[in-house]
Amino acid sequence: MDPRYSAQDVLRCDLCDTPVPPMYCDLCEVKLCKACVGEHLSDLSNEHKVVPFIKRGSTVRHPKCSKHADNQCELYCQECDTSVCAICISSNSHKGHTFLTALEILNFKRKAIEKDFKELQTLLHPKYEQLASEIKREKSGLETHYSKLTTTATQLGEVWHRQVDVIVNRRKSNIDEMKSKHLDVLTKQEDDITHIISELKQTIRDLRRILDSNDVSLASSYKSRNSEFRALPSTVKVTLPSFSPHENDTERLDELFGSLSALSITTEEHGYTLRTPECDSSHPVKALLDEPQLITTIETGYNGLRSVTCLNDEEIWTRGESKFMKLYDIRGKLLKSSKSKSGNSPEDIDVTSDGELVYTDREARTVNIVKNKQMKEVIRLQEWKPNSICSTSSGDLLVTMVSDDIEQSKVVRYSGFKETQVIQFDDQGRPLYSSDHLKYISENRNLDICVADNMAKEVVVVNQAGQLRYKYTGHISKSKGPFCPYGITTDSQSQILTADYYNDCIHILDQDGQFLRYIDNCGLHGPWGLCVDERDNLFVAEFNSGKVKKIRYL
Incomplete structure (x- = not known):
């Protein structure tokens, strides 16, 4: 048969x-x-x-001519991108144009459609199915994780009897709220991906129908959607909360009962990299060198060099007491000089994840961005003056600022240049920061917000929610002068590095504020600004000498 x-x-x-x-x-x-x-x-x-x-x-099926209904279009005008009949060809509107036969255009379109069909069926559709499967797997494990948190809180509550019932219920509510939020985020992403999968399947069916047919109309009207499907959706990256109980102490029940870490939800963009293996984004553990090494020195020519920030592993932006911000390569060659929009000296600089330079103008009360060689004001303050700036892993901006009367300081988060968070007081209502403008800010990899407060002579670290974690006030073994922090940065190990100006050294702390060591052997003199590149090379801006020193310490 x-x-x-x-x-x-x-x-x-x-x-x-x-x-x-x-x-x-x-x-x-x-x-x-x-x-x-x-x-x-x-x-x-x-x-x-x-x-x-x-x-x-x-x-071969020829379409009917839209202008001459009794005629079939047996040719295709390349200049006009349309099918034409014999009468159309003889008209002046197509004089001097190039024509293809219906079979030629059919074969040309068929090749493009076959290519799209193959990519959709063999690459894009399986990838979306994989993303949907991963979300289902993550959702299936939610109940177990959050149930463990609830059980831990409940058992500890029973030990502490009725005195802690209020605290236990509060913790349960927090866990349920986090779980609900977590589940909502995953469900929304699953729904989005399921919708796209449905569109993919329909597109594949439509393409298969075109490929099975010789209908020139269908083939010539085909518009590819593959570029739309190549932009894979953002993946939700969640740091699961944990419950950390403390030992019983009836005098401080709420504090010692245990803390619940915040539910951290960030977005991780996919590049269209389906044809290459996915890179491991984790960072290997790196030990501190016994003796940090000075790699190179870059002369910037500034009198009063204050800030340095990495554009990439080969280029650095700098700013000092000048209206110009300068871009150097690591060999010391000046690549670009950019003048501030107002002509004032910038207060601080940073580079966004898109490689765009952002800077604060204290006198103009503005935050500005240099994009496509154009300088644009994106934030303007009233009654406050911006100081230091940090571009976060999520694309937000963190800006320290001081009030006009120099009585208050705060850190403000901007998402899409809109204010979304203010960090100013601790849980007792006391100011977290001194009122002086000399502060520098950095976001750690665990999303802590680290501020070097020069006037207070301390490093203030709060979590992503703005709650105080600790304050670092220096290390007693360094006695040349008082702890005087200026620049601050963090590395791939979540270690915090801060410049101690008067003591000519760099303090290295772990993410919990424990002192690890100094960098004081590389001829540092008046270190001010700091940054770390993707390879964990440290760049130190020396205020007095105008030099940037590149140091390997891991």
């Missing part, structure tokens, strides 16, 4: 339902038995071409 007819559903004549019809009308796409051929050809409202069934699809 012919294998084409061996499927479970036997092909049948579209007119009389006779099985295994031997004929086919290529223009009407109708299956016909021999007895029904005459009846089908008697329909004069349409053109017909009946061929043996095994030769179906061999007829």
Whole structure:
């Protein structure tokens, strides 16, 4: 038996339902038995071409001309991107144009459609299915994790009796709220991906229908959506909360009962990298060198060099007591000089994840961005003056600022240049920061916000929610002078580095504020600004000398 007819559903004549019809009308796409051929050809409202069934699809179908309804378009005008008939060709509107035959345009379009079909079916659709599967797997584990948190809180509550019932209920509520938020985020992403998968399947079906047909109209009107599907959706990256109980102390029940870490939800963008293995984004553990090494020194020419920030592993932006910000390569060559919009000396600089320079203008009360060689004001303050600035891993901006009367200081988060968070007081209502403007800020990899407060002579670290974690006030073994922090940065190990100006050294702390060591052997003199590149090389801006020193310490 012919294998084409061996499927479970036997092909049948579209007119009389006779099985295994031997004929086919290529223009009407109708299956016909021999007895029904005459009846089908008697329909004069349409053109017909009946061929043996095994030769179906061999007829090129020409579209009707939109301007001359009785004519078929057997050619295609390349300049006008449209099918044309013989009358169209003879008109002046197509004079001097280049024409392709219907078969040529059909073959050309077929190749493009086949390429898109293959990518959708073999690459994009499986990837979306994989993303949906991963979300389902993550959702299936939510109950176990959050149940453990709830159980821990409940058991500890029973030990502490009725005194802690209020605290236990509060913790349960927090956990349920986090779980609900976590589940909502995953469900929304799952719904989005499921919707896209549905569109992918429909697109694949449409393309298969075009490929199975010789309909020039369908092929010539085809518009590829592959570029749209290549932009894979953002992946939700969640840091699961944990419950950390403390030992019983009835005098401080709420504090010692245990803390629940924040539910951290960030977005991780996918690049279109389906054809290459995905890179491991984790950072290997790196030990501190016994003796940090001075790699190179860059002369910037500034009198009063204050800030340095890495554009990439080969280029650094600098700013000092000047209206110009300068871009150098690591060999010390000046690549670019950018003048501030107002002509004032910038207060601080940083580089966004898109490689755009942002800076604060204290006197103009503005935050500005340099984009496509154009300088644009993105934030303007009233009654406050901006100081230091940090571009975060999520693309937000963190800005320290001081009030006009120099009585208050705060850190403000901007998302899309809109204020979304203010960090100013601790849980007792006391100011977190001194009122002086000399502060520098950095976000750690655990999303802590680290501020070097020069006037207070301390490093103030709060978590992502703005709650105080600790304050570092220096290390007693360094006694040349008082702890005087200026620049601050963090590395791939979540270590905090801060410049101690008067003591000519760099303090290195772990993410919990424990002192690890100094960098004081590289001839540092008046270190001020700091930054770390992707390879954990440290760049130190020396205020007095105008030099940037590149140091390897890991």
